[in-house]
Amino acid sequence: MIIGSGLIAKSLQHLDTENTVYFASGVSNSLETRNSEFERELSLLRTAIQNNKGSRLVYFSTLSVHDQSKQNSPYVLHKLQAEDLIKNISENYLILRIGNIVGAGGNPNTLFNFLKNRISDKTPFTLHKKARRILVDIDDISRFFESEYKHLNNRTVNFSYPYYYSMNEIIKAMEEQLDTAAIYQENEEGDFYPVEFDDSVTQYYSEVNAADYLKLLIKKYL
Secondary structure, eight states: OEEOOSHHHHHTGGGOOTTEEEEOOSOOOTTOOOHHHHHHHHHHHHHHHHHTTTSEEEEEEEGGGGOGGGTTOHHHHHHHHHHHHHHHHOSSEEEEEEOEEEOSSSOTTSHHHHHHHHHHTTOOEEEETTOEEOEEEHHHHHHHHHHTGGGOOSEEEEESOSOOEEHHHHHHHHHHHHTOOOOEEEESOOOOOOOOOOHHHHHHTTTSOHHHHHHHHHHHHO
């Protein structure tokens, strides 16, 4: 069973089975502050667990829970609350914390889509020189499930390509693919947060280096 209709849910359609509940619904906007939206997801999550006690639950959380600058963010606090709910009432689960998803379409405010649109439209933007971001191909999520996740029982796993890309690296690769110069101003702001990756994740990505992975994403989705 797949709960949700967004980018993640659509990418999992070929994995849809009766004995696994993929919970890919709820709050997707990290800037959301309305408590009613958070409560709606928690209620749906609780119902999904209670109505599918014999099934495995896969829940999609965020790597932002590791970001110290966002510890008081309503979105991060909500995701942690959802994770605690799962651990307390689900007997068979996998919590997958994911980074910046790259895919076809989806939220126009994601990092990849934002930069793509700004460069393509020649719209000026500000670049934070110290910022680094962790990226993940939307297709890697389902492929990871097919290859590794059956061995991960009642676990919380950080999942993304295990490399911190600088904004300059991402923008340069996009400029080359689009054959268009980005228009931006640099400042000294920005940061990144360390993430520990499970051996299953580093093994999954062991055959591709960071530069090639970025090129793959750019060519595939730009």
